[in-house]
Amino acid sequence: MSMLTEDAARIFEAPEYRIEGPLKVSGRARYTADVKVPDALIAKFLLSPLPHAHIVSIDTSAAKAVPGVKAVLTGADIGLKLFGRVLYDWPVLAVDQVRFAGERVAAVAAETREAADDAIKLIQVEYEDLPSVFDAEEALRDGAPLLHPDPSGYFYGMGKRGDRPNLNLQGYELVKKGEEDIERVFASAHRVFEDEYSGPRQHQGYIEPHACVLWIDGDDVVHVYSVAKAPFGLRTQLSRVTGHPSPKIVVDSMFIGGDFGGKGNVIDEFPCYYLARATGRPIRSINTYAEELAAGAPRHAVKFYLRTGVDRDGRIIAHQSRAYFNGGAYGAAKPMPNCLVPAGVGPLEVYNVPNTRIETFVSYTNTVPCGHMRAPGSIYAGHAGEGHIDHIARELGMDPVEFRLLNCVRDGDRGPANEGFHKPKAVEVLEAVKRETSWGRPLLPNHGRGVVLRHRHVGTGKSEIVLRLLKGGKIEALYATPDQGSGSATVVRRVAAAVLSVDPERIEVRYGDTGEARLDGGSGASRVTHVVGQATIAGATSLKEQLQDLAAEVMGWPAGKVRLEGDRFVVADGSGEGGDFADVAGRIAAGGEVEAIGAYDSNTLSHDEADFNFYAYMIEVEVDPDTGRVEILDAVQVVDVGTIINPVAHQGQLDGSFVFGFGNAMMEELVEQDGLITTLSLGEYKLPTQMDIPPLRTVLVQDPVGCGPFGAKAAGEITNSGVAAAVANAITDAVGVRMKTLPLTAERVFASLQEQKGGVI
Amino acid sequence: MPAHRRLVDLLREGLGLTGTKEGCSVGVCGACAVLVDGDMVSACLMPAIFVDGTSVETIEGLSPPEGPLTPLQECFIRHGGFQCGICTPGQIMAATALLRDNPHPTELEVKRWMMGNLCRCTGYYKIVESILAAASGEGAPS
Ligand code: FES
Ligand code: FES
Numbered sequence: 001m002s003m004l005t006e007d008a009a010r011i012f013e014a015p016e017y018r019i020e021g022p023l024k025v026s027g028r029a030r031y032t033a034d035v036k037v038p039d040a041l042i043a044k045f046l047l048s049p050l051p052h053a054h055i056v057s058i059d060t061s062a063a064k065a066v067p068g069v070k071a072v073l074t075g076a077d078i079g080l081k082l083f084g085r086v087l088y089d090w091p092v093l094a095v096d097q098v099r100f101a102g103e104r105v106a107a108v109a110a111e112t113r114e115a116a117d118d119a120i121k122l123i124q125v126e127y128e129d130l131p132s133v134f135d136a137e138e139a140l141r142d143g144a145p146l147l148h149p150d151p152s153g154y155f156y157g158m159g160k161r162g163d164r165p166n167l168n169l170q171g172y173e174l175v176k177k178g179e180e181d182i183e184r185v186f187a188s189a190h191r192v193f194e195d196e197y198s199g200p201r202q203h204q205g206y207i208e209p210h211a212c213v214l215w216i217d218g219d220d221v222v223h224v225y226s227v228a229k230a231p232f233g234l235r236t237q238l239s240r241v242t243g244h245p246s247p248k249i250v251v252d253s254m255f256i257g258g259d260f261g262g263k264g265n266v267i268d269e270f271p272c273y274y275l276a277r278a279t280g281r282p283i284r285s286i287n288t289y290a291e292e293l294a295a296g297a298p299r300h301a302v303k304f305y306l307r308t309g310v311d312r313d314g315r316i317i318a319h320q321s322r323a324y325f326n327g328g329a330y331g332a333a334k335p336m337p338n339c340l341v342p343a344g345v346g347p348l349e350v351y352n353v354p355n356t357r358i359e360t361f362v363s364y365t366n367t368v369p370c371g372h373m374r375a376p377g378s379i380y381a382g383h384a385g386e387g388h389i390d391h392i393a394r395e396l397g398m399d400p401v402e403f404r405l406l407n408c409v410r411d412g413d414r415g416p417a418n419e420g421f422h423k424p425k426a427v428e429v430l431e432a433v434k435r436e437t438s439w440g441r442p443l444l445p446n447h448g449r450g451v452v453l454r455h456r457h458v459g460t461g462k463s464e465i466v467l468r469l470l471k472g473g474k475i476e477a478l479y480a481t482p483d484q485g486s487g488s489a490t491v492v493r494r495v496a497a498a499v500l501s502v503d504p505e506r507i508e509v510r511y512g513d514t515g516e517a518r519l520d521g522g523s524g525a526s527r528v529t530h531v532v533g534q535a536t537i538a539g540a541t542s543l544k545e546q547l548q549d550l551a552a553e554v555m556g557w558p559a560g561k562v563r564l565e566g567d568r569f570v571v572a573d574g575s576g577e578g579g580d581f582a583d584v585a586g587r588i589a590a591g592g593e594v595e596a597i598g599a600y601d602s603n604t605l606s607h608d609e610a611d612f613n614f615y616a617y618m619i620e621v622e623v624d625p626d627t628g629r630v631e632i633l634d635a636v637q638v639v640d641v642g643t644i645i646n647p648v649a650h651q652g653q654l655d656g657s658f659v660f661g662f663g664n665a666m667m668e669e670l671v672e673q674d675g676l677i678t679t680l681s682l683g684e685y686k687l688p689t690q691m692d693i694p695p696l697r698t699v700l701v702q703d704p705v706g707c708g709p710f711g712a713k714a715a716g717e718i719t720n721s722g723v724a725a726a727v728a729n730a731i732t733d734a735v736g737v738r739m740k741t742l743p744l745t746a747e748r749v750f751a752s753l754q755e756q757k758g759g760v761i
Numbered sequence: 762m763p764a765h766r767r768l769v770d771l772l773r774e775g776l777g778l779t780g781t782k783e784g785c786s787v788g789v790c791g792a793c794a795v796l797v798d799g800d801m802v803s804a805c806l807m808p809a810i811f812v813d814g815t816s817v818e819t820i821e822g823l824s825p826p827e828g829p830l831t832p833l834q835e836c837f838i839r840h841g842g843f844q845c846g847i848c849t850p851g852q853i854m855a856a857t858a859l860l861r862d863n864p865h866p867t868e869l870e871v872k873r874w875m876m877g878n879l880c881r882c883t884g885y886y887k888i889v890e891s892i893l894a895a896a897s898g899e900g901a902p903s
Contacts, residue, residue: 034779207785487844648840655885682787690873696884696886
């Protein structure tokens with residue numbers, strides 16, 4: 001169902017009262033670290049201090065002798081067990097070799113945290129240094145140390161692993177479009193522009209560190225409370241790694257204390273399984289934040305090389321790019337085919353470019369394995385691509401908005417990777433920038449404005465939901481999508497109510513673990529509103545048909561004539577007969593179970609091309625030329641949206657995206673030195689605070705044409721990726737320097753200003 | 762409870778009061794904010810023995826399990842002051858302390874006071890809005 005109905009419009013218009021609200025504001029929502037299981041032991045892990053080394057020996061005897069210590073395990077005890085999301089290349093515990101500082105070398109389970117900590121300190125490991133490589137491009141040079149010389153034993157979960165021109169690549173992709181010999185097109189261009197851009201590792205910055213609680217019951221069922229945002233995915237991984245049958249693994253990830261991609265990858269569930277086996281006791285593991293920052297799965301550091309040719313009218317005719325992502329020691333934390341980061345193709349993704357040649361390289365290096373973070377890699381693709389576009393427009397003497405209008409994708413155009421768009425809104429959001437912001441007005445000295453045009457896909461996947469009639473006139477919706485804050489439970493409630501035409505309060509949404517609820521692809525990738533929402537529509541439609549038929553039966557009304565509308569059953573035969581939902585449903589429920597399963601797979605999309613939320617930014621800054629300090633004076637995000645189901649949460653996602661992107665743009669950097677992460681607390685890895693955030697205005701360009709329920713699109717990962725580019729472009733407008741490396745700290749801007757003056761820094 | 766344990770350990774592990782959260786463990790994020798004799802402290806920094814003889818107020822103390830929420834808690838729900846919710850007990854304890862001391866704060870006073878409570882989800886706009894709504898009398902039982 002993608003047409004907006006009257007019921008839906010009425011229900012969606014009212015500000016929502018989030019279902020989980022009372023639990024969350026009262027401290028009663030149960031997160032993984034809050035789970036108490038009797039007799040649980042505390043797990044701790046010994047992390048490698050070296051980025052690349054041979055393990056000569058490990059002596060655990062002193063650690064085992066610590067009172068209260070119940071197990072100390074190393075790779076020698078459990079063997080080489082490899083885990084991953086698609087590519088299983090990461091050892092649960094290191095065997096013979098460590099490939100990054102932070103790799104788990106040994107696991108301890110003890111009665112108290114103190115005993116576990118003491119034991120960790122007493123484990124003696126003798127290492128022999130191996131040559132290391134830390135940079136994504138250096139890893140591909142001749143003579144670079146090979147991290148994985150023999151990957152033949154690695155399981156790859158998506159068919160055949162793609163060809164890799166170098167063994168130090170986790171993944172490689174070449175995307176082409178148009179003329180085979182792109183150099184010919186470049187040779188014919190009026191002007192050709194080249195730029196290099198880079199960004200550092202960044203951390204998702206969720207406030208809840210990874211945690212898990214795992215035990216094995218008397219029937220050999222493995223129970224896992226986890227922060228994993230895809231519990232069914234974790235079940236599959238655990239089963240493959242340990243050999244334990246997946247029907248005998250139950251994963252519960254109900255509330256997640258912040259995700260932003262970081263909870264897609266989990267690590268400690270695997271060693272905890274072996275600790276539980278070894279001790280026969282439940283195991284509880286909670287990371288410290290230092291462990292999160294040193295050895296989580298942060299966003300990749302990246303370097304982009306861009307080259308673009310334009311004709312005399314300023315039309316882009318050719319684009320070539322190479323993106324080098326620093327994947328770290330393992331590809332395991334990434335969920336995409338061939339460990340690719342999709343943003344590799346992203347710099348010019350909103351433009352109509354007839355000829356392209358785009359390469360993505362994801363390297364193995366002796367650094368922390370990287371994973372996904374809110375619109376993975378897209379911030380860097382945006383910073384690079386939109387900085388490059390801005391550069392070209394200014395060199396050509398064109399207004400940056402007009403240059404984008406000339407080149408952006410319109411209906412029927414295809415993007416740089418030959419992808420299509422369902423009703424693209426690039427023009428509409430740019431027109432709104434001209435109409436609704438101060439773009440083009442006079443500026444004070446050292447003030448500048450930057451504009452950005454980007455998009456984000458509406459995510460895809462599969463999900464199933466069960467709807468059943470309860471006694472007492474309520475309807476239960478049971479599903480396994482973890483709640484990481486987006487408000488999906490309330491989406492389910494409102495969508496189900498809209499389809500059934502009942503009061504939303506009748507819908508009780510319940511989270512179920514993997515043992516109880518049906519398959520779900522997890523909460524991420526801008527997927528849930530679309531996929532879970534459509535599954536809800538399917539389930540509610542089927543339940544409604546059953547209820548209408550059963551109402552006729554139990555009430556003695558003419559078959560085929562009963563309609564559920566406006567919270568009542570009515571007989572559509574002109575007799576005016578009917579009854580309250582609660583009364584009739586009560587009689588139906590007394591007669592037995594009524595249940596419907598809603599299943600949705602986005603491969604069966606209702607229209608041919610994929611949906612995107614386009615968006616634009618207009619940001620005005622003031623730069624202090626004496627210090628390099630950048631202040632954002634005005635920020636406007638213009639966002640193409642579909643039908644909005646939860647208006648408060650929807651705006652919350654856009655607000656949160658902006659500030660997330662603001663932090664990424666202005667202050668966040670996981671500093672790495674010789675393979676070691678040195679920003680090891682939230683005091684050093686700075687996140688934005690209340691006092692940092694600039695004023696924000698949101699302009700919605702709305703059209704209910706998305707593939708989600710009643711024409712909805714996505715909201716969670718749209719605007720965060722555009723902030724950096726908009727601010728960088730505004731800095732150029734203000735003081736002339738082009739900032740090609742993130743974050744845009746005062747130090748960095750000041751250094752660029754000095755360089756511009758020819759001064760010594 | 763071993764002598765070196767912190768107040769957050771006493772609450773979460775010793776007493777099972779898991780409404781108080783632990784994020785950064787270094788006094789930066791505010792997830793562990795509680796009130797000790799009415800003053801806001803970071804429970805991850807304070808040794809548990811220091812609270813001997815004091816009154817410690819946590820999120821569990823604001824509203825009984827089945828009872829009404831405080832107006833501030835109501836406003837956080839209505840105005841979208843939470844998303845994932847992990848920072849929320851700390852935000853609400855901090856804002857509770859603020860409103861007791863200063864029932865009608867300006868927006869700037871709210872931001873200044875709340876600066877020690879990180880939220881990665883909301884971008885803060887709706888947290889400020891929630892607190893100002895409560896200060897204006899919204900959310901009170903009618
Ligand atoms: S956990 Fe105490 S301030 Fe972060
Ligand atoms: S609501 Fe998630 S950190 Fe604040």
